[in-house]
Amino acid sequence: MLSDPSQKYLPYPDVPPFTRTWPAKRVTKAPIWLSTCLRDGNQALVNPMSNAVKLDFFRTLVACGFKEIEVAYPAASDAEFNFCRTLVETGEIPDDVAIQVITPCRAELIERSVAAVTGAKHAIIHLYNAVSPLFRDVVFRNSPDETADLVVRSVKLVKKLTAAARASTGTKFTLNYCMETFSQTEPEFAVRLANEVLEAWGDATPESKVIFNLAATVECAPPNHYADMVEYFCQNVNQRDSVLVSLHAHNDRGTGVAATELGLLAGGDRVEGCLLGNGERTGNVDLVTLALNMYSQGVSPRLDFSNLSEVVKVVESCTGLSVPDRYPYAGQLVFSAFAGTHQDAIRKGLEKQEKRHARAAETGEKKYWAVPYIPVDPQDLGYSYDNLIRISSQSGKAGAAHLLSQSSLALELPRSMQTAFYGVVQAACDASGKELTMESLLSLFRSTYHLGRGVEFNGRLRLDSFECFPSNARYTRCRVGADLLVDGHVRRIDGEADTPIAALLDALDRHVNLRFGVREQHVQELRSHRFAAFVELAEHSPQATLAKSRGWWGVGMSADVTAAKLRAVISAVNGSVGSKALPPPKLVFRARFEAAVDARLDTPDMHAGAPPEPLPQTHVSTPVVSQF
Numbered sequence: 001m002l003s004d005p006s007q008k009y010l011p012y013p014d015v016p017p018f019t020r021t022w023p024a025k026r027v028t029k030a031p032i033w034l035s036t037c038l039r040d041g042n043q044a045l046v047n048p049m050s051n052a053v054k055l056d057f058f059r060t061l062v063a064c065g066f067k068e069i070e071v072a073y074p075a076a077s078d079a080e081f082n083f084c085r086t087l088v089e090t091g092e093i094p095d096d097v098a099i100q101v102i103t104p105c106r107a108e109l110i111e112r113s114v115a116a117v118t119g120a121k122h123a124i125i126h127l128y129n130a131v132s133p134l135f136r137d138v139v140f141r142n143s144p145d146e147t148a149d150l151v152v153r154s155v156k157l158v159k160k161l162t163a164a165a166r167a168s169t170g171t172k173f174t175l176n177y178c179m180e181t182f183s184q185t186e187p188e189f190a191v192r193l194a195n196e197v198l199e200a201w202g203d204a205t206p207e208s209k210v211i212f213n214l215a216a217t218v219e220c221a222p223p224n225h226y227a228d229m230v231e232y233f234c235q236n237v238n239q240r241d242s243v244l245v246s247l248h249a250h251n252d253r254g255t256g257v258a259a260t261e262l263g264l265l266a267g268g269d270r271v272e273g274c275l276l277g278n279g280e281r282t283g284n285v286d287l288v289t290l291a292l293n294m295y296s297q298g299v300s301p302r303l304d305f306s307n308l309s310e311v312v313k314v315v316e317s318c319t320g321l322s323v324p325d326r327y328p329y330a331g332q333l334v335f336s337a338f339a340g341t342h343q344d345a346i347r348k349g350l351e352k353q354e355k356r357h358a359r360a361a362e363t364g365e366k367k368y369w370a371v372p373y374i375p376v377d378p379q380d381l382g383y384s385y386d387n388l389i390r391i392s393s394q395s396g397k398a399g400a401a402h403l404l405s406q407s408s409l410a411l412e413l414p415r416s417m418q419t420a421f422y423g424v425v426q427a428a429c430d431a432s433g434k435e436l437t438m439e440s441l442l443s444l445f446r447s448t449y450h451l452g453r454g455v456e457f458n459g460r461l462r463l464d465s466f467e468c469f470p471s472n473a474r475y476t477r478c479r480v481g482a483d484l485l486v487d488g489h490v491r492r493i494d495g496e497a498d499t500p501i502a503a504l505l506d507a508l509d510r511h512v513n514l515r516f517g518v519r520e521q522h523v524q525e526l527r528s529h530r531f532a533a534f535v536e537l538a539e540h541s542p543q544a545t546l547a548k549s550r551g552w553w554g555v556g557m558s559a560d561v562t563a564a565k566l567r568a569v570i571s572a573v574n575g576s577v578g579s580k581a582l583p584p585p586k587l588v589f590r591a592r593f594e595a596a597v598d599a600r601l602d603t604p605d606m607h608a609g610a611p612p613e614p615l616p617q618t619h620v621s622t623p624v625v626s627q628f
């Protein structure tokens with residue numbers, strides 16, 4: 001049992017009264033982004049990055065579009081200092097990118113930090129000290145006045161050193177003063193410090209602003225509190241138009257992103273954070289999530305994550321950390337649905353959207369994204385739709401049907417066949433307790449419907465070859481003759497009816513003693529002039545009507561539509577016979593039957609050219625011979 005927290009933890013204090021406006025606002029433009037992956041992120045790693053690795057990371061940040069990058073804590077080590085010098089001296093830094101370095105309020109460390117970046121086109125000196133009561137008391141043992149004095153002295157030193165460096169090299173310097181632990185500091189004191197900094201710096205203007213970094217160094221309150229602190233600061237700091245308010249959230253309560261989003265509503269102009277939320281403890285705020293949250297609201301973040309998996313790879317290999325599967329946007333599983341009703345909605349959403357986009361292309365309207373459960377188009381981030389739907393025991397018929405439609409077979413199963421196949425899929429998933437991959441799904445489909453590799457049947461019954469003829473002069477009846485392999489033995493069968501399917505069923509009845517009726521049938525035109533036929537057969541029995549007796553679906557594919565249908569019949573029959581013993585062949589007066597048919601074909605009408613009526617199911621205007 002947890003102990004009584006009211007005896008141990010203090011809730012966050014109230015912000016002094018002010019006119020709160022942020023709840024009614026919206027973010028309509030991207031902030032200035034500052035990546036601190038190479039500093040705040042790096043200082044939190046078990047094994048900090050080498051300079052070679054940092055350089056790779058730096059290049060990735062530039063490629064993503066960052067214009068401000070914190071590259072080091074130069075006073076920490078020679079390596080950190082040298083990294084800055086390498087960047088400055090080798091021309092690695094694009095002209096439109098400013099590098100930032102951080103320094104505590106200690107004279108010798110400030111000097112080293114300014115020296116580290118002198119010569120760059122634009123450098124930002126990030127000066128920090130913790131200012132909350134706890135830190136003033138415990139770490140610095142300073143009063144508020146002593147704290148302010150330390151800050152003012154340090155700012156003046158930065159000003160002096162940067163002015164000299166600018167005079168000798170032309171480097172443009174910007175001051176970024178960070179109140180470490182800002183979110184736990186008395187709001188009035190934070191404003192006082194900022195105003196003293198503005199005075200000490202002296203020349204903040206709208207063209208050359210001072211940055212105030214308002215750090216939630218440790219996230220100790222809900223995001224609305226951070227937003228209140230930020231808005232209070234924005235409303236009370238002097239020279240607001242000469243100030244850039246920078247947000248620097250950590251994620252101790254898991255709400256770093258929320259705090260930053262609310263902080264932006266509250267007046268934040270700039271955001272500091274790390275790609276994918278690396279950083280001490282639970283990390284810095286994640287810039288990928290923030291940027292893509294903005295993107296999915298129709299606001300350009302002005303950062304490029306169109307190849308997000310590449311960014312993930314770089315971050316993982318540079319930091320040695322791994323991105324969890326459920327991580328927003330970047331995780332392996334975030335664009336995958338396993339649950340049946342989600343899959344159904346996604347499938348319907350994609351279908352409907354395709355039609356909507358086709359109409360929009362004609363009318364010139366915008367092609368908005370609106371797919372249930374998928375807030376952002378995975379293709380925008382460089383992913384395909386291949387993983388959108390994955391099959392497990394939690395999936396439904398729509399999921400398996402979607403996968404089949406996306407598979408190499410490209411089959412669009414009729415709705416009631418989807419339900420039938422779903423039962424098979426569910427049984428397989430239940431038995432294995434695992435995901436059914438696309439490959440396993442295809443092999444389950446092939447074995448269920450007795451489709452061998454390629455086009456061959458692998459059931460007990462197999463059509464080796466068949467002929468289909470019109471059997472009367474009006475083309476309203478046809479005859480099917482076939483070599484049927486039954487358990488490896490060829491039986492010559494033939495039958496007659498008004499469609500090829502019915503004629504084959506007639507032949508099966510006559511020769512194999514199997515009686516079926518057709519409950520449903522569908523034909524799908526596939527790519528490259530091929531057809532898929534789906535047929536549901538039901539056993540004809542004196543006891544049950546067709547509608548009530550058990551059904552078996554079959555599927556057949558061929559370049560010949562009649563062949564596809566007849567194969568579908570045999571596929572369904574194979575499902576029905578399973579391993580049951582087959583009835584012996586019936587005795588047929590074959591010679592007499594054939595003679596009768598031949599006689600009919602030989603009627604004068606046949607040659608006189610009476611206008612033929614199309615057959616109801618298929619056009620068999622000339623004899624079709626299909627070899628399997």
Ligand SMILES: CC(=O)SCCNC(=O)CCNC(=O)[C@H](O)C(C)(C)COP(=O)(O)OP(=O)(O)OC[C@H]1O[C@@H](n2cnc3c(N)ncnc32)[C@H](O)[C@@H]1OP(=O)(O)O
Binds near residue numbers: 040043103105
């Ligand atoms: C929230 C953040 O991310 S802040 C950034 C933190 N990052 C780092 O610390 C990484 C790099 N740091 C380092 O390499 C080292 O800490 C150094 C080189 C900066 C300083 O090293 P040391 O001189 O050995 O000091 P140490 O690391 O023990 O720091 C503690 C001292 O710094 C003081 N200090 C801490 N922060 C600050 C600050 N912002 N400004 C001035 N002094 C500070 C402490 O009060 C303490 O002083 P004390 O020894 O007089 O009591």
Ligand SMILES: CC(C)C(=O)C(=O)O
Binds near residue numbers: 181213250
């Ligand atoms: C020192 C500042 C910038 C910081 O990293 C923090 O407060 O979290």
Ligand SMILES: [Mg+2]
Binds near residue numbers: 040217250284
């Ligand atoms: Mg930090």
